[in-house]
Amino acid sequence: MSKLENSNQQGSISAEKAEVIDLSYYWTLLLKSKWKIISFAIFVTISVAIVVISLKPIYKATSRVLIENSQSKVLSIEDVYGLNTSGKEYFLTQFEILKSRELALRVIKRLNLTIHPLFDPRIQEKSFDWKAYLPIDVEVENAEVSEEQILQLVVEKFRKSLIISPIRKTQLVDISFESRDPEVASLVANTMADIFIESHLEAKLLANKKAVFWLTERLDGLKQKLQRSEGELQNYRVQEGLIDVSGIQNFGTEELEQLTQRYIEVRKNRAIAESIYKQVQSLGGTPSFEELMAQPSILKHQLIHRLKERHNEAAIKVAELSKRYGPKHPKMISALSEVDVALSLLQQQVIRVARGIKVDYLTAKENAADLKKQLDDARKEYQIMNSKEVKLRELSREVESNRHLYELFLNRAKETGETEGLQTAHARVVDSAVAPRLPIKPKKKLIVMISLVCSLGLAAVFVILLDVLDSAVKSVEDVEQKLKTALLGTLPLIKGNKSKVAVDAFSSGKHPGFTEAMRTIRTSVMLSGIDNPHKVIVVSSTQPNEGKSTVALNLALAMGQMEKVLLIDADMRRPTLAASLSMDKRSVGLSNLVSGSDEPKSCIHKNEDLGIDVIPAGVIPPNPLELISSSRFNQVLTKLSEHYDRIIIDSAPGSAVSDALVLASYADALVFVVKADSTPAPHAQSVLKRFRDHDAPILGVVLNKVDMDKNPVYDDYYSYNYEKGLSEQGQTLKKGRSAA
Known part of the structure; x- marks a missing residue:
């Protein structure tokens, strides 16, 4: 690989590393532009200071009010005012009332702020009149301002200066007012608190008056309705002949219960008689003595039972005498005669009982039918009495309801009328506002310091932005x-x-930095x-x-x-x-x-x-x-x-x-x-x-004409030593080639 390719590869590697933001570069950039940044910051700060000094101070006075969430009422009239004082919605409502235009208007009217120099829009402060310096005449509009417009402008200015600040997790609220006059600020804050309390009392009083008027109108209608319902109840009693419905109803209930119990017993007896009668009828038209004696219902008859015991006793006596006497002995004859008489009586009584079973059955059947008729009649009578009782109770309930409603409205009307002079305030002033000694704004030192910091930051950002946008x-x-x-x-x-x-840059020796750079x-x-x-x-x-x-x-x-x-x-x-x-x-x-x-x-x-x-x-x-x-x-x-x-x-x-x-x-x-x-x-x-x-x-x-004053990152000492070493290395290579 050649040296040229090697240097190109190193250049690409360094380019990849340079993709990361080099903070040191921007720090150096800011350092070399520091005097521009400082000059801009000083200019902006001085300008802001001049403006701030010319601003007039604003004073703030605060009145602290406690809003009660529950009031001790003299009488139960909470429904008259219709406001729940137990939830946070109540406090939020009071805060919004404090911010309302109506309260602001009342304060303005009480203090005559429409003619106060700080609020009257007709009194303008003198300012620079740029129109006076124009080469042509400019007509100034002097439009008449109505009283309503003046009031509207004063209200808007008043509300901008009013600050309502609830204190978290308490029932306290601060009523603050800002003004260039500290006395006005305290006066408005205290007046606002007083009018807030007064407005609530006036609202409750007005609500009470409306409630009394409404209750009075309703009482007349309720009284007539009560009288009409009482008349209907009395007419129904006379028409039905009712005196004491409860007593009659109790008597009818007892009678119905007795008839029902008797009817149950009669039906039971009729069932028994019918069963016995059917048993006897099953023996045929002329049953024998022995067949009749075999019937349990006949044997259970008391008289039959006694006659049978008498016959048994006579038979036992004959059996005992027959052991000692003969058939013709007088005692034996007498005993046999008693047996015959007892048997004859038993037979006669059995036949008589058998005949009486039918009569008993028919009698029980008739009694059951009669008693059922009586029970049905009693039930119908009870139902009639029950319907009368329902109607009577309905009329009575209506009378009681009308009477209760009338008495309730009557008592409420009396309570409401009596509480007109017993209203309690829902809030009280905890701390009254006092005239402040120091203004709250403008915070001149803070504004100047902020302007200094912001101007420095803005200038630094501007320098970096220019550098980023510079494609050179x-x-x-x-x-x-x-x-x-x-x-x-x-x-x-x-x-x-x-x-x-x-010519002189390299050869004269006056610019060693340039000379060494050229050798590099x-x-x-x-x-x-x-x-x-x-x-x-x-x-x-x-x-x-x-x-x-x-x-x-x-x-x-x-x-x-x-x-x-x-x-x-x-x-x-x-x-x-x-x-x-x-x-x-x-x-x-x-x-x-x-x-x-x-x-x-x-x-x-x-x-x-x-x-x-x-x-x-x-x-x-x-x-x-x-x-x-x-x-x-x-x-x-x-x-x-x-x-x-x-x-x-x-x-x-x-x-x-x-x-x-x-x-x-x-x-x-x-x-x-x-x-x-x-x-x-x-x-x-x-x-x-x-x-x-x-x-x-x-x-x-070759990067030419690099301003070292603007680019201190190029260290002369490092450059010099690095380039000197390379120069010496080059000379060595040159000597080697010459020798070769």
Whole structure:
């Protein structure tokens, strides 16, 4: 890899690193512009101070008010005023009332602020009348202002000066007023607090009066409604013959319960009688004694049970006597007679009971039917009484409701009327406003300090913005980032006569920084072609006045200390080397040599003092491009290359004409000169692109005319030592080649 490719690669790497914002660069930029920034800041600060001093002071007085969130009411009339005092909405409402136009208007009227000098719009302060200095007459409109308009203007000005500031997490609120008069500020703040409290009391009083009027109107209607409902209740009682509905209803309920219980018992007896009757009927029309005795219902009959026991006792007695007596014994006969009598009675009673079962069944059936009829009648009567009771209760409830509503409104009307003179304030003044001694604004010192800081910041931003918007190539980083080309070196700006500086800058020793910088460029050129030295070197630039001729001359002088060098002025449109070297402008030169009108010895001018040979432009031809494009020029250049180690050609600028492109085709290396803080980067990029498109051997860029005062980043000491080392290294290489 060649040194040229290596330097290009290093340039691309440094360009990638430069993508990060270099804060040190901007810090240096601000440092070099510090006096401009400070001057601007001082000017702005003084201007602001003059304006601030002329401002009139503003005083602020504050009255602190406590707003109660719950009031001890003498009577229950909270619904009359209709305002909930338990939530934050209540306090927010009070704050907005304090800011209302109505309160402001009342304060203005009470204090007669419409005629106060600080508020009256008709009293204007004297100001600069620019119309008086006009060359023509200007009619001033003196429109009449109505009282309503004056009041409106005063209200607007008043509200702008009023400040309502609630204190967080408390029930306190500050009522502040700003004015140029401290007495007026305190008076307005205190008056505002008083009127706020008075307005609330007046509002409650007005609400009470409206409530009393409304309640009085409603009472008449409620009284008539109550009387009408009482009359309807009484008429219904008379119509239905009701005296004590509750007693009648209780009696009917008890009777209905008794009939229901009796009906249940009768139905039970009828069911039993019907069951017994059906059992007897199942035996047929004439059942026997034994069949009847087999029926449980007959056996359960008490009389049958006693007769059966009597018959059993007689039979037992006969059984006992038969053990001792015979059948004809009197006792035996008597016992047998008792058995027969008991059996006869039992048979008669069984038949009688069997016959009575049907009668009992029919009787129970009739009783159940009669009792059911009574129960149905009782139910109908109860339903009738119940419907009457419902109607009666409905009328009674209406009477009670009307009476309750009438009494409620009557009591509320009395309460509201009595509380007209018992209103309590919802707020009280905690701290009254006093006339302030010191103004709150303008804070003159603070404003001046802020203006100083802001002007410094604004000036700094403006400087950085100008630098960002400036497309000129200013630094080494710009060469690497914007031009994408290796940097050969930087040359400091030397002030003075251009022609004299061009020659003396390097050789006189008066400008050591320039001399060492030039040696650095010489070393860079030599090292880039250490294996294949660049014999023909073309020096060009983007546009005129970038110092390419000075660079070409001084590069030739620097190389002339080590090699045999020929300097050719090929800028035949605006030649400058002859004037810089104090040569006659009519001296023969390149045009004469190429055209063949003069001999090479007369065209080549040896400068013993500088140690180089020079070929000036000579007579300027009508078309220089045709001259340098000719084969004759190529032949001359080839011939000269045989006698010199280096040929340095000063070319025309690349953006103006195509001379540099043609000359670059003959060259081994192209040195491109860029003027710091002047050459636009897009223009330089365009010219370099044209060179690259024509395969020009671009060696690198020389950043010329760098103002060291504006760019302190270029450390002279570092540059000097670094360049001195490179120069010594170049001389060593030169001696090595000479020895070889």
